[in-house]
Amino acid sequence: MTLLRAWLAGIPAYLWSGWGAIASLFLFFAAWEAAATVYGVLILPPPGTVFSTLAGLIDSGTAWPELAVTARRALTGLALAIAAGSVLGMLAGVSMTASMMSRPLVTVLLGTPPIAWLVLAMLWFGASDGTPVFTVFIACFPVIFVGALQGTRTLDGHLREMASVFRLPARMKLTDLYLPHVVSYLFPAWITALGTSWKVVVMAELLSSADGVGAALAVSRSHLDTASTLAWICAVVGTLLAVEYLLLEPIKRELESWRQQDAGGLT
């Protein structure tokens, strides 16, 4: 509850601090506009056209269902990866042997391109939801696993000794000792994974599904409709930015408030 209140209270100041970001975005649009005038509408439609196409997609009611389908797949895969990666990563981090053994496996997972997983997933799951969900899961899992592993391993041994001397029960060790420390490693990993999931799901849909943003992109590509292709891209990027900067970033700030109080101390 306090988290929610802090989140709401923090939004205005946070948005106000975003003027610099907005300015740089507008510079980007200006460059886009300039490039559009050079190359022509067929190759690169200007931002105005793209956004009106996007508005048209939203008005006609085609945008939301597709975005919802894509979001459902991405978030399912991401949720599975977060659950499995966080838990397994922390477990592996507690034991030296497990972390040594898991490192090379994770490197293999990280090194395998998502497109390779996608091909495998298409063989295994066909055109069902399983294909994008699995691809998202497998692309996000190692990122989160490594975050949790690093976080657990880097916990100060002195604090662990202190915890056992003060006879902290196992549950308290988790909530009062490990989690607060690990979260500062996990959260950035979750955010990275969110970006990955969103990108990977569109790719997976493009090649394997009949609905979702990826499928819509495939259709607009086959119609050589650059404007609606860019409109869909804007929709995908816009949703991701909105989720990351309006939801995750403020939560992260709140969770890490103990870190940011350097100014105004008594020292």
Added chain:
Amino acid sequence: MSRELRIDGLAHAYALRSVLDDISLRLTAGRTLALVGPSGCGKTTLLHLCAGLLTVQKGSLASDFLRPAVMFQQPRLLPWKTTRDNIALGLKATGMRPAEREARAETMGRAVGLDKLALDLFPHALSGGMQSRAALARALALSPDLLLMDEPFSALDIGLKGQLHRLLLDHQTEHGLAVLMITHDLMEAVRLADTILVMAADPGRLVHRVELTTPARQRGESDIYRTTAELLQEPAVCASFGLDLPRTGIATGCHHRRSGCAVLPLRACSSADGAGTCAATPAPRKKGFSC
């Protein structure tokens, strides 16, 4: 029968390097035992053994104390908890209700001189001295019957040190807790301890024992200075710290105390008491000592 910490023939080695050899001591409730020795003589290892952080390899260590608490060399506060929650940490582990443990933490915090403002801050916003006080409060909040301290006050200025010494002595008088403290500050040992054990390094062993019979709260400043000075004249102490033997010793008669059990001006080892306390020490080995 009063509670007791008994260590007999304790030895410890890290891989092939022996860090402790044949340590034997007794600590009963209400008494303070100070382990003094140069850096690297195994004091901290001994304390970690007592705290159960290391497993006993050789010898025996038995403790009847029910609620031991440790104050480490560094404050070791959790950076993501406010000072108040840090002080209450041990109480939370015992399952005490939030309101109760917070009230207790606040009382304890106030006792060590941390005000409400400081209690609401995160540890990194506190000065080093305040962090040490929070760590002491965290240990004392548990109302321990055995307090293990590893150079707890070494980072503090003398004023603060004095305050915390008084606080500790008051707490000890009130609750009768036993204190095992490690220090390399001889004067601190003389100020607080009933028994001072001097350790030497390579491997860590006990080389000298001093009993102080005047209760710690009644020791005058000049007594403390004199006793410390005299302790520094002891050949065993000088050798342990790698100091040159003083050429002109104060007339403490350290020559006839080669046995190693000093009787210092704080009138230690009165025969009855001396027999009582020292008899528990196991038969001396050649490099050891006896009274």
